[in-house]
Amino acid sequence: MSHLRSVPCGSGPWPARSGSATSVRVEAPGKVNLFLSVGAPGPDGYHPLTTVFQAVRLIETITARRQSAQALGEITLALEEPDDAVPTDASNLAVRAAHILAEATGVSEGVDLLVRKRVPVAGGMAGGSADAAAALVACNALWGTGLGTGELMSLASRLGADVPFPLLGSTAVGHGRGDMVTPLMARGTYQWVFALHHRGLSTPEVFARFDEMGAGRGGPQEVSEAMTVALRSGSPQALAACLHNDLQAAALDLRPELADVIAVAEAAGALRAIVSGSGPTVAALVADAAGAQRVARALMSSGLCAEALRADAPVAGARVVG
């Protein structure tokens, strides 16, 4: 299709080497799925899907620090604000990312990772995946391992279906497990309000409920022409009409109150509100800043959500800052 171009391989928009820097700071965005069509699972249990990701201005920041010569070459992680829902051991996706990069490049140096989280945890907005992408870019620069975009993308897809996208950012189509990403032409800036909840939803549980409901038959649908035209037009009204999420019914089945959250956002003037990815975050697309304020206020006074966050999109993928 003429609006698609392939991911360039070679060096990315981040420095390959940091020289003698003692630390590297990287930012990576959360995402919302503008379109998510899910097919029947394959023998590995994974679902083939077609999705349109948009990177939103809810930004994870990872600082990778060189260790002292006396350190044991371990990979450690700390959270700027401790959170029981986020592991800090070897199961953290950012730690796994540093390990996989060290293994692929033969690096024995350790690293101390410090994470500032701004994407809701287990909210269907891929915060853990953004951390993994940020850790890959940060360690690649700190260690001077010099991997290019193609190689980082390939490591990212081994970490999780959602990990390659935050390396790319902006707006992109995902195929396969969602890990085969291709940039998509999009104009304009979109305003979102995200309704957050205290309790997250588990991605495997939502896919399992999707299967129990008999929802995925055959292969996933392709992105509609209406969606690509809407994105090229930059019109939030046109985009609102095309938003689609096959996992929404399963998320609503697990959390029926999300239907009320959607209704409150739309009654307050959102152009459309949908479940973000596997949920439970509800993403409301609004026309402008005034609309965002009205919707955020209505969501908060409804008592149905823990927080309402405003963010614009799209934004860039993982990049070294500071």
Ligand SMILES: C[C@@](CO)(OP(=O)(O)O)[C@H](O)COP(=O)(O)OP(=O)(O)OC[C@H]1O[C@@H](n2ccc(N)nc2=O)[C@H](O)[C@@H]1O
């Ligand atoms: C649903 C989506 C939509 O973008 O994201 P979230 O909304 O959860 O962030 C993704 O498909 C989630 O991606 P991610 O969270 O990286 O998934 P992974 O870690 O690779 O897989 C977690 C589990 O989700 C299920 N899974 C994931 C991707 C896929 N295409 N088919 C699946 O069935 C599998 O049960 C797998 O064991």
Ligand SMILES: Nc1ncnc2c1ncn2[C@@H]1O[C@H](COP(=O)(O)OP(=O)(O)O)[C@@H](O)[C@H]1O
């Ligand atoms: N760096 C990380 N940040 C957040 N959660 C993480 C991280 N590493 C592992 N996890 C685990 O992954 C789960 C899902 O994380 P997250 O990426 O926030 O949500 P989602 O998959 O819904 O987009 C969390 O509940 C947590 O147990």
